[in-house]
Amino acid sequence: MDNKNIVVGVDVGGSHITAALVDINSRSLIEGTTVRKAVDSKGSAAEILSVWKAVIKDTSMIGGCSIKRIAFAMPGPFNYENGISLIKGVDKYESLYGMNIKKELADCFNIQDDQILFRNDAEAFLHGEVAVGDFDITDKILGFTLGTGFGSAYSYQGDTRDLGIGLLPFKETIADDYLTTRWFRNMYGTKTGQFNNVQQISQLAQEGDDTALQLFNEFADNLAEVLGKQIKEIDAVHIILGGNISKAQEFFLPRTQYQLNQEGIFPQFYLAKLGEQSAIVGSAYLFAPLFDVI
Known part of the structure; x- marks a missing residue:
């Protein structure tokens, strides 16, 4: 495979890592190259990086190309320019704190540091969605990831930036504490003694469980x-x-x-088209800004 326009896009989640080859010219993942593996985000740095490296290697082998460029969609806090993890106090990947991930991977794959780039995961998610969507380039678009963390980003005229809204003060602590999977788990557990995950709570809501429905409200x-x-x-x-x-x-x-409409706010909501793949595509765009390929 010709490597000229190929990037290994990587999405790092709270409990997994997914990688795939991305063709920048076509703005799409190369079919059949996606590899996903579970990661113990509370494990040692060596254990975590071993899984990350294996996933990247497997993706490139499946695609039949050498590793030339790697783009990461990473949760924060993180020094994205220099590739240094600043993750601490968020119950995941804390063993990587202070580590130069960029250098570690550059040495592993024998490529230059500047061929490994990092992007905030919410920012990468939104950029990927905008890149494949039918939006006008002048539209002002907000993107939010609702998962193990509350990610937020803003896109306008081909430029997508992380907003960091999850870290803003909200109620007794910060927004991230009220808009994530751990909020559902903790709240449902406190009320019922059963610490279910969001999928389970959603199923209970489907069955008419009052506590689950109350939590979603x-x-x-x-x-x-x-x-x-x-x-x-x-x-x-x-x-x-x-x-x-x-x-x-x-x-x-x-x-x-409804609550937003009551405040005179009428945005159009969309669910992600690409799902997990959007962050992979969005991270790969670090090697080719949006305007360069549209």
């Missing part, structure tokens, strides 16, 4: 409160949602939209 109200201020400030017209919680949108999104 509370989540909807929290989401509307956090989003409302940002939508007003940016004058966004489109909102794209991704992450595992978004898969249960039927239990919270109508209420969120």
